[in-house]
Amino acid sequence: MHMIWKLLVFVLFIWVIVGAWLFEPPMMGVEGPEVYRIFYFHVPVALVTFFAYGLAMYNGLMYLNNRRLEYDSRSALAAALGTIFCALATLSGSVFAKFAWGSFWNWDPRETSIVVLLLVYLAYFALRSAVIDAERKAALSAVYSILGFISAVFTIFIWPRLTPGLHPGAPGDSSGRFISMSTTATIVFIPSLLAFIILFVWMYLLSVRINRLEQDRAERET
Amino acid sequence: MRRSSSTWPTRSLAVLAKDIKSELRTRYAVGAIVMFAAVTVVAVGFSLGGIALDTNLQAIMLWLSIYFASAAGLGQGFIKEEEAKTSLSLRIYAPSGAVYNGKLLFNLIILTGLGLLIVPLFALLIGLNVVSYSLFLTILTAGLIGLACTTTLIAAIVARAAVKGTLFTVLAFPIILPLLILAVKGTQKAMSAGARFSDGLGELQGLSSYSVVMLIAGMLLFDYVWND
Amino acid sequence: MRLVIDRVSKSFRSRNVFRDISAEVRNGQVLGIIGPNGSGKSTLIKITASLMRASQGKVEFEIDGKIINGPDIRPYIGMVSPDLFLYDELTAFENAVFFARMSGLRLSDTRGLFDEFGLSGREHDLVRSYSSGMKQRLKLLIAAQRNPALMLLDEPSNNLDDAGKALVRKLIDGRQGITVMASNDKSEVQDAAVIIDLAHPLPGGSR
Numbered sequence: 001m002h003m004i005w006k007l008l009v010f011v012l013f014i015w016v017i018v019g020a021w022l023f024e025p026p027m028m029g030v031e032g033p034e035v036y037r038i039f040y041f042h043v044p045v046a047l048v049t050f051f052a053y054g055l056a057m058y059n060g061l062m063y064l065n066n067r068r069l070e071y072d073s074r075s076a077l078a079a080a081l082g083t084i085f086c087a088l089a090t091l092s093g094s095v096f097a098k099f100a101w102g103s104f105w106n107w108d109p110r111e112t113s114i115v116v117l118l119l120v121y122l123a124y125f126a127l128r129s130a131v132i133d134a135e136r137k138a139a140l141s142a143v144y145s146i147l148g149f150i151s152a153v154f155t156i157f158i159w160p161r162l163t164p165g166l167h168p169g170a171p172g173d174s175s176g177r178f179i180s181m182s183t184t185a186t187i188v189f190i191p192s193l194l195a196f197i198i199l200f201v202w203m204y205l206l207s208v209r210i211n212r213l214e215q216d217r218a219e220r221e222t
Numbered sequence: 223m224r225r226s227s228s229t230w231p232t233r234s235l236a237v238l239a240k241d242i243k244s245e246l247r248t249r250y251a252v253g254a255i256v257m258f259a260a261v262t263v264v265a266v267g268f269s270l271g272g273i274a275l276d277t278n279l280q281a282i283m284l285w286l287s288i289y290f291a292s293a294a295g296l297g298q299g300f301i302k303e304e305e306a307k308t309s310l311s312l313r314i315y316a317p318s319g320a321v322y323n324g325k326l327l328f329n330l331i332i333l334t335g336l337g338l339l340i341v342p343l344f345a346l347l348i349g350l351n352v353v354s355y356s357l358f359l360t361i362l363t364a365g366l367i368g369l370a371c372t373t374t375l376i377a378a379i380v381a382r383a384a385v386k387g388t389l390f391t392v393l394a395f396p397i398i399l400p401l402l403i404l405a406v407k408g409t410q411k412a413m414s415a416g417a418r419f420s421d422g423l424g425e426l427q428g429l430s431s432y433s434v435v436m437l438i439a440g441m442l443l444f445d446y447v448w449n450d
Numbered sequence: 451m452r453l454v455i456d457r458v459s460k461s462f463r464s465r466n467v468f469r470d471i472s473a474e475v476r477n478g479q480v481l482g483i484i485g486p487n488g489s490g491k492s493t494l495i496k497i498t499a500s501l502m503r504a505s506q507g508k509v510e511f512e513i514d515g516k517i518i519n520g521p522d523i524r525p526y527i528g529m530v531s532p533d534l535f536l537y538d539e540l541t542a543f544e545n546a547v548f549f550a551r552m553s554g555l556r557l558s559d560t561r562g563l564f565d566e567f568g569l570s571g572r573e574h575d576l577v578r579s580y581s582s583g584m585k586q587r588l589k590l591l592i593a594a595q596r597n598p599a600l601m602l603l604d605e606p607s608n609n610l611d612d613a614g615k616a617l618v619r620k621l622i623d624g625r626q627g628i629t630v631m632a633s634n635d636k637s638e639v640q641d642a643a644v645i646i647d648l649a650h651p652l653p654g655g656s657r
Contacts, residue, residue: 064446067503119396126392130385135503139450140379143443147375147397150435154400158428236551240540247539307535313501314529315596316552318521449521450503 005198012195016040019188026185035099038092040188044196046089046114052082052200053117057149060142072138077207083121090114113155120148230320237324241299250302251332255295259340262287267347277351281409284344285402291336296373297390299325300381322444329370337366351413357422358412364426365405368433372397375440378447404428451477451513451599453628458507460493467493473644475628482639483632485648491632495604498630499527513599528598530589530606538578542569542588545577553596560595567591582609599627
């Protein structure tokens with residue numbers, strides 16, 4: 001990755017960290033507005049989780065299309081990184097839930113959809129470890145990642161419509177609205193989202209490179 | 223070459239007929255499902271020890287019993303072909319579409335049987351306070367059809383894995399979850415006071431669209447699972 | 451009609467089974483594959499049937515001016531192999547009828563075959579009760595009833611008595627289309643137009 005991106009990530013994160021703690025909290029007129037500062041970190045991480053999963057599925061489709069095992073390892077790497085982000089999103093969400101809604105877990109629609117995604121990720125790796133043949137593993141996990149994606153998308157769109165949610169912006173939520181985010185919130189949130197996406201892409205490209213080097217070495221040794 | 227005009231609806235039915243004949247002789251799937259259904263419902267009944275469940279919990283327990291009982295048997299259709307190594311013959315001689323459809327239909331029949339067994343058993347031992355029977359039965363049917371549509375492809379995936387064990391339950395759960403949630407919600411609505419059929423239209427819509435999406439995904443993706 | 455095996459290699463992980471195998475046969479010809487146990491005869495047959503992927507190279511089948519590769523080749527294939535299994539819990543007749551239906555054949559074609567393959571009188575027994583030689587005959591019957599353009603025979607004389615071996619001979623001689631036959635026994639493939647000998651691995655063969 002080019003130096004400019006690395007610098008950009010550095011600057012963005014400094015800005016986000018400073019802004020997140022010093023500017024006014026993103027939601028006003030709610031009980032304990034300070035708690036909502038976690039929003040600057042939680043939401044971007046959650047969005048990156050979905051992005052990572054999309055990337056894993058994209059690489060799976062690429063594999064099914066041209067049968068190059070390289071895409072399968074990319075798919076697995078994206079999923080592995082996605083799992084880390086997914087765990088972080090779940091954790092930060094539940095910390096927030098404790099202080100805003102009173103308990104660590106509320107079965108709020110969006111909480112549930114992130115758990116579905118976490119389960120899909122775990123099942124994906126369970127499947128990978130259950131198949132020995134490399135090509136079959138690649139094909140089966142690519143197919144499964146597509147099914148998992150359909151399920152996750154469905155949970156995100158269907159479940160929230162059926163249950164009144166606690167999440168800001170969900171029906172049934174009486175506190176601040178997601179859309180009516182203040183301008184100060186936007187100037188922190190957007191950079192934060194950018195920073196997390198760039199960070200993820202950086203981690204992803206690095207792991208792809210490490211993986212390729214390891215494979216080259218393994219090939220030379222045989 | 224002689225080729226009669228037999229197309230794949232008839233071939234799908236031939237796969238189904240073959241599976242039914244095998245099943246009647248070996249009781250491979252039915253035995254497991256009946257055992258699981260009975261054990262689950264009885265276990266729930268016993269652990270309640272006569273405490274009446276409220277309708278919300280009834281709906282949840284009903285669908286959980288259905289899920290676990292079906293997980294015991296739905297994977298078998300493909301796993302049996304793979305373990306008896308007949309899958310290679312099928313790959314050579316049968317069009318993959320016919321295999322997929324045949325197995326899907328077989329799973330539908332198994333699930334219909336499961337529904338006919340588990341619902342009366344549940345009503346008897348635990349209680350089902352249904353208000354709108356039309357809604358309850360429609361949700362039940364839609365949920366079972368959806369279960370067949372989603373699990374057939376997963377069963378095909380599991381059959382191709384080296385370690386099958388509990389893989390079906392692990393892989394199926396996150397995929398089935400949206401379906402279970404909708405089915406539970408719909409069933410709860412059918413059991414709430416003053417329920418009418420129209421109360422559950424949203425759930426029915428969700429169930430049927432999820433089933434259709436999964437059915438199409440299954441047809442498109444099956445070749446990748448089957449041929450490798 | 452033409453079957454082209456074009457520089458096909460197969461390796462499992464880092465073990466090379468065979469490398470750069472090429473051959474071409476036309477309508478009416480037999481392709482023989484010989485080699486000792488473990489030399490990859492079955493693997494090459496499976497790659498031809500697209501039941502396994504080649505690590506390198508490709509197999510092409512040309513019929514009526516169309517070139518067919520990948521799993522699309524399967525409708526043209528009849529296969530007999532120790533790795534191919536029939537339904538134990540069905541009778542021989544039910545097996546034959548099922549596979550006939552899958553190939554889009556009419557039932558009347560199936561009935562006479564049991565006589566021809568020496569299984570008459572036992573056609574309504576479960577395959578489970580069959581001896582290994584009878585199972586082999588049933589596999590030959592099922593492959594033959596399809597009258598396939600491409601017949602793949604992997605050790606077709608396995609478990610067969612002399613009459614059974616004569617049956618295999620007759621089946622191959624009376625066929626139109628291409629026959630691929632793998633065998634341990636060189637005399638079995640002496641009439642083959644082309645022979646692939648996997649016994650002589652190429653330089654650097656297995657690592």
